[in-house]
Amino acid sequence: MEEGKVKTKGLYIHFPFCKRFCFYCHFTKFKHDDFLEDKYINYLIKELNLRKGDYLIDTIYFGGGSPSIINKNLIEKLVNFIFKNFKISKGLEFTIEVNPEDSSSNLFEFYKNIGINRVSLGTQSFDDSDLKFLRRTHNLNDNIKALEMLKSIGFSNINIDLIIALPFQDFKSIDNSIKYIKDFDINHVSSYILEEINLDIDEKFIEDIYFYTRKRLIDIGFNHYEVSNFSKKGYESKHNLKYWTGKEYIGAGVSSSGYENGVDYKNHVDFDNYFKSLDSNNLPVLEKNEYSNDYRRIITGLRLFNGIDKRYFNNYEDILQKMIDNGFLLRENDLIRINPDYILILNEILSNF
Ligand SMILES: C[S@@+](CC[C@H](N)C(=O)[O-])C[C@H]1O[C@@H](n2cnc3c(N)ncnc32)[C@H](O)[C@@H]1O
């Protein structure tokens, strides 16, 4: 059968291990341990055995935690399993998240050889005082070395993560990031506002930094396509777009989320329950939700600046009109989209639906 006629799915795999924990990070992660890492990969394979089916995988995303600290042999074993047991699209987008301090030519060559074609580098900032504030173990020089290695090994599809609105961060820090984004011809940037409840950061300051970053990235040719995501033309993250366009994706591993057959699910967030479920040949699912298609499309799709078709709002006409009258949402022909001026209160806007 031709690729175009088969159902496609993305595949997200979570690697919940870090060498040390960043004080601001709320992702599921545990202290790295060689024994546990080995056991975990075997259980991921068990889970994937239960989740495999008659569809084509066109995106794979290895996220964390820190997938870049996982032993190469184990990554190879997992990737071999995936390629043997799933149908894989010829145009596969295969991303791995990398902590800059884990970078080496050897590691990147290995990634390239096993089919990884997109790297998401956790640079966070190109300013050493920001990195110190974040108590990262990498510095500006590590970011530069990592990008040089990726480029020389032939990775052209690179995302960098930035964290913005750090207390004391100034526009110069953003200008600095822009300089390196240009120098290295980076084609995708995820720019996250620091979420840390213990820091009381001024709302106006957050807004100023966010819109300044947005402007600078747009000025150098980026398209702001999602709340936190910017890309050069054609370099949008195919995998992450699945989250916002109602496409299916498998979530495997501790704490992963997936969306298949109209159901959103989230896996167990601890090893004990994750391992126990798989020992009994059950999917390690903690919770499931079945939202109406329209509601789901509104909640996820309005994160994209392109907007979504107005037919999804058939059951929400009054709320939609109110949001348009308030200027929060814009209607252009058949499309409804967020007014960029209100992007920072998107969650409040969405809570009306
Ligand atoms: C799941 S983390 C994994 C990345 C990798 N372990 C690293 O630290 O380089 C993905 C990204 O989420 C962002 N992030 C983590 N905690 C955050 C927070 N509290 N506020 C904003 N962004 C955050 C960071 O930019 C980070 O690179």
Ligand code: SF4
């Ligand atoms: S290294 Fe990455 S995943 Fe681990 S704690 Fe820090 S930000 Fe979170």
